[in-house]
Amino acid sequence: MNIYKNKLINNSLRLNSIANYFIELTDKNDFIELHKFIKIKNLPVLVIGEGTNVVLPDIFEGIVVKPNFNEINFNEYNNTISAGSSVNWHEFVIHTINNNIVGFENLSSIPGSVGASPIQNIGAYGQEVSNLIESVDCYDYINNEFISLNNNDCNFSYRDSIFKKNNLLIYKLNFYTDSHKEHNLEYDSIKKYMTNNSIDPKNITTRDVSRMITDIRSITLPDPIEIPNAGSFFKNNVINKSDIKLDRFSIDELVLWEIDSEKVKVGTARLIELIKNELTKFDNVEIYENHSLVLITNKNANQKNVIDFAEHIKERIYDTFHITLEIEPAVISN
DSSP states (O other), X not given: OEEEEEEEOOOTTOOOOEEEEEEEEOSTTHHHHHHXXXXXXXXXXXXXXXXXXXXXXXXXXXXXXXXXXXXXXXXXXXXXXXXXXXXXXXXXXXXXXXXXXXXXGGXXXXXXXXXXXXXXXXXXXXXEGGGTEEEEEEEETTTTEEEEEETGGGTOBTTBOGGGSSSEEEEEEEEXXXXXXXXXXXXXXXXXXXXXXXXXXXXXXXXXXXXXHHHHXXXXXXXTTTSOEEEEOBOOOEEEGGGSOOSSSOGGGSOEEEOSSSEEEEOHHHHHHHHGGGSOOBTXXXXXXXXXXXXXXXXXXXHHHHHHHHHHHHHHHHHHHOOOOOBOSEEOOO
């Protein structure tokens, strides 16, 4: 276990954030020492992976814990593949493709680590990671115990799970290798891409799907290595269709997915697109030109800049559509 004081926390928004204590874990034996350190210091704890889905404060007056577990193993007995929490997510997806495992390809090129994937229940292009997870191995750093949660225990829902609010440090995930036999090509942008590029779905391979998803993402979503961002900044709301305020825009101008006879999921990107020209300009943060769900910074932003701009967007959306947006990345406080 390595302990650092006043260390910069790497994050994809490039916010200049310092941790009072920063701990790197490289072995399961480090967990007992970590528990003792946390108990003695009695400070807030933040477990972090690649920092791609967090909005960090200038100073985190607590303990940042970064697990470094990079092993990938197959279990042929129960048809699972396990990956350490610090394995890069896209590299893991490529590993499954190289081993003829179907189901992960639609989640290609999502930034972040394997360990972060169940927290927000990452999803894209008709797939969610919760459909692939068999179990999650964790350590409770407050009660000093190892816990394995099966899929049902994780309470997965849209961009949510049990891991958002507890003392669990994820160090390994176990995924099914045999739950998907066919490719999921039903998402509209996938169909459009195949049509525009004359791709025959009958001859497509898993690797082809992955490359296609990567191409589609690169057109609309910025690479956080090049342009600081935290991915989609707002969730798509599920609300009663009748609650939408329509005095300025018609229902046909919105993007809606029907849930049942009353409820719909509303495409937040479209809502922001309709009103973004009315937004006030803020220092150091703006909406990405190719995707209205993405907020980008100029590397000089702090947490307040980002949240103030996000709240401004939320206010304009509520005033216009009577819809309350919810921020997707975790906003970290002390």
